[in-house]
Amino acid sequence: MNTNFRINTGLGYFAAVLLLAFTGCGGSFDSTAHGLVTLDGKAISRGMVSFHPLAGGPAVYGPINSDGSYFVHTGREDGLPSGEYAVSITSHEAPTAAESSKGGPPPPGKSITPAWYRMKETSGLKYTVKPGKNEINLDLKSQPPAGWKPGKNV
Numbered sequence: 001m002n003t004n005f006r007i008n009t010g011l012g013y014f015a016a017v018l019l020l021a022f023t024g025c026g027g028s029f030d031s032t033a034h035g036l037v038t039l040d041g042k043a044i045s046r047g048m049v050s051f052h053p054l055a056g057g058p059a060v061y062g063p064i065n066s067d068g069s070y071f072v073h074t075g076r077e078d079g080l081p082s083g084e085y086a087v088s089i090t091s092h093e094a095p096t097a098a099e100s101s102k103g104g105p106p107p108p109g110k111s112i113t114p115a116w117y118r119m120k121e122t123s124g125l126k127y128t129v130k131p132g133k134n135e136i137n138l139d140l141k142s143q144p145p146a147g148w149k150p151g152k153n154v
Contacts, residue, residue, distance in 0.1 A: 029079035031129045034062075034071040035137040037089060043068025044112060047091025049138065051129070052120040054084040064091060070138075080129060087125035089117045089138060113140065116148055 033051065037044045047064040051072055060080040062072035074080050093109030100107055116122045117140055124145055127136050 029074060029077065029081055030131040031082045031134060032071070032079045032132075033060075033127075033129055033134045033136050034069065035135050036068045037064050037070060037091075037138045037140070038068060039112065039114075039140045040142050041139075044089075044091050044140075046094075047089060047113065050088045050090075050120070051080060051085040051127075052088065053081070054086060054126075060085075064089075082129050082131045085127050085129055086120035086123065087127060087136075087138065088120045088123050089113050089125075089140065114142055114144065115150065116145060122148075 037047070037049060044064055045066045045068060049062045049064060049070045049072065051060040051062075053059075058074075060072045060074045062070040064070050071078070072080055091112040093112060095106035095109050097106050099105065111118075116124070125138065127134075129136075
């Protein structure tokens with residue numbers, strides 16, 4: 001093997017490693033979704049937003065921050081696949097006790113979100129997530145939707 005071949009091969013490997021380093025490990029999803037969660041115009045300051053793909057597959061989650069904002073993640077990665085989603089939202093007041101009566105984790109506080117928003121089947125929230133950045137503000141109402149019957153819809 002001649003010296004030029006070894007140098008060129010070494011430079012080729014070095015260039016490939018450098019290219020990988022500069023392109024980074026971008027996420028495997030083509031979309032992101034973020035927004036603000038409000039109830040009757042006021043930001044909800046805690047809870048969880050869940051995007052459920054209508055085509056099937058695992059749900060994508062994002063915690064609601066103290067300012068009402070959320071950003072969804074798939075597992076440990078930011079973002080989600082583009083497509084059609086049903087959305088559910090759960091939010092509870094802070095627990096009133098440090099632990100349960102049996103010594104386990106505290107029971108959740110009083111529910112903030114109305115019952116119909118807690119399940120994808122009854123929330124009425126459906127969105128198309130397009131490739132790229134998606135701002136999806138979730139404006140919840142405390143007034144029940146037409147036809148809502150407590151206990152029958154859950």
